[in-house]
Every structure is written in structure tokens, then in C-alpha cells.
Amino acid sequence: MMSRRCLAATLVASAATLCVPGVLAQAGEYPTRPIKLIVPFAAGGSTDMVARMLADKMTAVLGKAVVVDNKGGAGGSLGADAIAKAAPDGYTIGMATVSTHGANPAVYAKLPYDAIKDFAPITNVMAVPSVFVVHNSVPAKTMKEFIALAKAHPGKYTFASPGTGSLGHANIENFMDLAGINLLHIPYKGAGQAINDALAGQVDSMTDNLPSTLPHIKSGKLRPLAVLALKRSPVLPDVPTYTELGYAGMGDGGWFGLVAPAGTPKEIIAKLNAAAHKAMAMPDYLEKQKGISGESMANTPAQFAKQIDAAIARYTAVAKRANIKLD
16 A cells, blocks of 8 residues: 555656646646747837737737747847747747847857757748838939949948848848948947938948838838848839849848747647747738738748758858858
8 A cells, every 4th residue: 555655745746747838738738827928129120010919819819928028139149048048838939030040140159049959940920021221312223223333432332230240231241242342331239220320321221121111211211222032022012122133142031930948848839830820810910911011931840940040051151251250
């Protein structure tokens, strides 16, 4: 007969087992409390915008709140590290971008996280175009004309970026290499400062996500010359893609996806994937996605993992050619 001490130990062990997230997921009980969604950038930006759209609809699908938590800094590295180091229990997930899982691994020598080993991909979510713009004082109406100006005056024309080693910096370094031009890089501490000086004509050009740039394009202060996307944006139908211009090496634009810490049970990953896909199919979500020129990138965890690998490979090559390396 089992002693009282052994029986008590068995009951405690059984209770602990029932609290393991993997078991809860298998039993269909996950989630039982709110889920934190870490956004590795400040509120108000494109990543935050996509995250809040998705969190709102996933809350309805899962029946538990999905709460956005902004942890900006170091080009998204601080927030990405927080996601990587969270408990792999399904209650902390995060947004991955081409910055955190492409450019950063390529340019930072001492990144606090491993973009592949420290995360479990859930699904890609949305692609949002970026756009190359010039101040309206620049005498170029097309990218061909701008390239001609840059070639005629090497180093004269400037471009702004959110910082050395940022995605914006890497993208223009890549373009300069492909087009054979030399622009002067002016790094800023964030996209907000870069846009402000571009609007004031303190810098000649920059690239940024379309949603944050579109109001200034509509006002006429900034002139769009190319979009980095799979296809032309419906809100800028007359602006060609880089591929159309003959620069397929620029890739097909940025994306925003969902990841969890490595070690998160596969059952939880599957449930989050299904919930995200259901959320992304809701009519009002699709309407908001259209409003920011977004394109659905919903896929499987394995497919998203391959996209992360491809982003790292692309920007590692760019960083090597442009000699971009940060501590």
C-alpha cells in the first residue's frame, strides 16, 4: 500500500504536470490567461500598427486578451532579445521583422540573441512596401533621372537612415551597389528624426515604410521614385518597383511576422498559427490591411523559417559588400 507521503508526492507531481503548457495545449485548454505580444519598436510605427491590428482580432479568436507591449531600442534588438529570453509557455510571443531577423543579424557582431536558434516561427503576417523618396527640391522626377544626377555628382546627394546598420541604411547601401552610385549617408537616431529632416530638405532622400511616408507624399513635400515590394502599391500606382526598374537584387520588401521563444510546445505554435490565420481573414482586418497597402503573408511555421533564413542571407551579403559592421 502507498504511504501517505508517497501518495501526497504523487498528487503534487500530477498537479504540476497538469500545469505544463504543452499538456494544456494538447488538452485544448490553452490559453487560460492573457498573452503578451512584444513589439520591438516604439508605438506608432508600422510594426506596432500591424501588431495591434492582429492582436485585436486574435483576442476575439482565442477568447483571451492579446496585449501589445512595446520594447523599442537598438534597432529592435532589445525587444527581440526580450522575446527570445521569455518563458516558452505560449504566454509571451512577439513580432519579428526584416530588421530584427534579417538586417540586425547581418550587421551586429554581438547581437544578444540568435535570430534562428532562439525563436520558434509561428507565421508571417503582412508585407508592407517601403518607398524611396526625394525632397521636392531635388530635380529628378524619376529614379532614372535621380541615378543620372547621382552619377554626375558623386557624394553630393544625401540619404537619411534611422541609424547606421538599420534596415533603411542596408537597403540604400544595397541600391547604391546595384545602381553604381555614391550617396552620402546621414544617420539619425530613429526614423522620426530622419523624416523630419527629409521634409525640411536637410537631406535629399530616404527610404521608409509606405504608411509613415504616404501623408508627406500626398502633401507634395516628398516625391516617390520606387517602391520595395512584390508589386506596385495601389495607393501609388504610378510608382514602379525596384524589380521593374531592373534592380531585382533589392528583393521584395519587408515583412512583419509572429514568433515565440524557442522551445514553445508545437501544439501551442499550431494553435497560435491557426488563430492568427483566422484573425487575418476577418473582413475588417482585411480592410485595415488594404488601407496601409499591406499584403497578407500568412504561411506555415516552416515556410516562415525559410523566409527568415533568406532575409539573413540577403542582408549578410549586403553588409559584407558595404562593410557595415557594428559592435
